[in-house]
Amino acid sequence: MYEERRSRLDGAVVWTRTIDTRAGAAHPVLPDGCMDLLWTDGRLLVAGPDTHAHTPEGTPVLRYAGVRFAPGTAPAFLGVPAHELRDRRVELADLWGGAEARRLAERIDEAADPVAELEAVALRRAAAAGPPDPLLGEVVRRLEAGGTVAGAADAIGLGARQLLRRSLDAFGYGPKTLARVLRLQRALTLVREGVPYAEAALAAGCADQAHLAREMRDLAGITLGAYSASANSETAQPSGSRTSA
Structure with missing residues (x-):
């Protein structure tokens, strides 16, 4: 079961997810250009920017809450360049120190509403960290x-080299990869709404359905048909929710 809502943190989303792996394999989480602060069973983790699908692993029943940051906004919050976390799930203690991570995890564990407290942690930290790179925000808006x-x-x-360097810090990869990820997400949004594959491909900016199918294989590791089947299942979630063992 997956639920999400808009966060009070600009551009972010707060989400919760429960995975029962006894019901079958967990659905892969697809690249979306975002990074997440995760809370699960007393642990705080960070999901870095993905370049390929990630399949959660762990105990039979996994419960998560997360704050999903808009593309390019998490590095200022975390204090770490995005490329250092690319395709990784790491303990928050590795970034902020064990004592700070334990203090925050205990606060969230003991809160009457742990999800709201996780969001409050993100709001306080973001206010102290300062704004993300505004130029990269404009890049995201144009590519989206x-x-x-x-x-x-x-x-x-x-210039191309300056944009690449700043994109690696903000997004974890270059602007061309970000453009591909965002294009795929546009197409999959349309697919979830029932738009035929060929129409979704053209509307999202792909050359044709075959182009979209190749991007799906390269970035998601599954076919369009397999994605459609999972998106229509009871346990599927929008591809932006990112979990970790």
Whole structure:
């Protein structure tokens, strides 16, 4: 079961998820350009930016809550460049120190509403960390709207090397990879709404359905048909929820 709501933290989403692996294999979590602060069974973890699908592993019943940060906004919050966490799930203690992570985990564990307290932790930390790179925010907005990497670079006045360096710090990978991930997410949103594959591919910016199918295999490791089947199942969740063992 998966539920989410908009966070009071600008651009973020708060979500909860319960996975019963006894009911079958857990659904893979697809790349979305985001990073997450996760709480599960007294632990705090960070899910870095993914370049391929991640399948949760662990005990038979996994319960998670998370704050999902908009692309490019988590590094300022975490104090770590995104590329250092690419395709990783790490303990928050490894980033902020054991004492701080334990203190925060205990506060969340003891709260009447642990999910609300997790969000409060994110709000307090984000207020102290300062704003993310505004130029990279403009890159995200343009790429989410279907713009090109070259067009985004021209709009913010950065050369290719500067944009690549700042993208690695903010997103964990280069702007071309981010563009592919966001395009795939646009297509899958349409697929979940029942739009035929070929129409979803063209509307999202792919050349054709075959192009979308290749991107699905490369980034998600599954076929469009398999994704559609999981999206229609009771236990499926939007591809942005990112969990870890």
